[in-house]
Amino acid sequence: xxxxxxxxxxxxxFLAGGVGCGRGHVRHTRTRESVARQLxxxxxDQFPGARALILSNPFTRSExxxxxxxxxxxxxxxxxxxxxxxxxxxxxxxxPELRPGAERRPxxxxxxxxxxxxxxxxxxxQLTRVAGEHADCRLIVSLIGIPAGLPxxxxxxxxxxxSLAFLLPDFQVLDRPELVREAFASGLFAAAVVEQSGExxxxxxxxxxxxxxxxxxxxxxxxxxx
Numbered sequence: 001x002x003x004x005x006x007x008x009x010x011x012x013x014f015l016a017g018g019v020g021c022g023r024g025h026v027r028h029t030r031t032r033e034s035v036a037r038q039l040x041x042x043x044x045d046q047f048p049g050a051r052a053l054i055l056s057n058p059f060t061r062s063e064x065x066x067x068x069x070x071x072x073x074x075x076x077x078x079x080x081x082x083x084x085x086x087x088x089x090x091x092x093x094x095x096p097e098l099r100p101g102a103e104r105r106p107x108x109x110x111x112x113x114x115x116x117x118x119x120x121x122x123x124x125x126q127l128t129r130v131a132g133e134h135a136d137c138r139l140i141v142s143l144i145g146i147p148a149g150l151p152x153x154x155x156x157x158x159x160x161x162x163s164l165a166f167l168l169p170d171f172q173v174l175d176r177p178e179l180v181r182e183a184f185a186s187g188l189f190a191a192a193v194v195e196q197s198g199e200x201x202x203x204x205x206x207x208x209x210x211x212x213x214x215x216x217x218x219x220x221x222x223x224x225x226x
Contacts, residue, residue: 029072033079035205036143036167039193040083042207043139043165046190051091052139053130054080057118058095076143076167091137096126096144116145116170128155131162139190141165146173159186166192177217184210196220 043052057073059065081090102109102121110117127147131140140162146169150156164183169192171180183189192208196219208216 029075032072032167033075033082035193036076036079037083038079038205038207039141039165039167039191040080040088041085042083042191042209043141044084044087047139047163048087050138051089051134051136052084052141053091053134053137054093055127055130055140055142055144056093056095057144058098059118061095073143080141080143080167088139091134094130094134096130096147097123099123111148114145114170114173115168116173119145119170119173120148122147124149125153127164128153131155131158137162139163139165141167142169143167145169146171148173150174151179156183156188159183159188162188163190164188165190168193168195171217171220172222175222177220177222180217181213184208184213 043050054077056077057069060070060073077093084090098121099109100123106117106121110120114120122144124147127140127142127150131137138161142164146166147153151174155162166189171177171192171194174180174183180189190209194206194208194216196204196206196216206212206216
């Protein structure tokens, strides 16, 4: 049902020089594990003793899912748990429900360009649902981006109850930088790792926190915003 290119788009595996296996895929898989470890270490410092949910790619549960897609997701899980280092307990890895029709025509639902197509494929209210089902978990870490429509969920007002962290999210899913700032200010967003060009033009991974979110956002181009 899913040609290889569609699988790649669904998980956002856009590799330099094209999508593929071999050395390029291995390199990017290792990089994903490394940046996930960076995120996990920061969260362990901020939330020692917490219980965490990890939001993972539901397509990896399909028998048709290519091995490279599974390995890419497993690398993120491995890196994140290594970063936790026993200071944060992984309560569960959860897989969000998808919008009706997402499995038949996923690309029709995605607003491109985006590195996290699953942001647009998750059914509305999924974060609120999983947070409510795991009320003992203070932390939710998403490996699949920020759900589109998140500001309209009840969870958006739960910054005093739960904190979210993201591995390589697309902040433009929220449309306006003000909403990103609001989420960090309320405590709902705890951290994220994003890829951003440095002053020398090279791509670097940046840890986004409440302390530096304004600086990071100032270098991002939101549609209709500077």
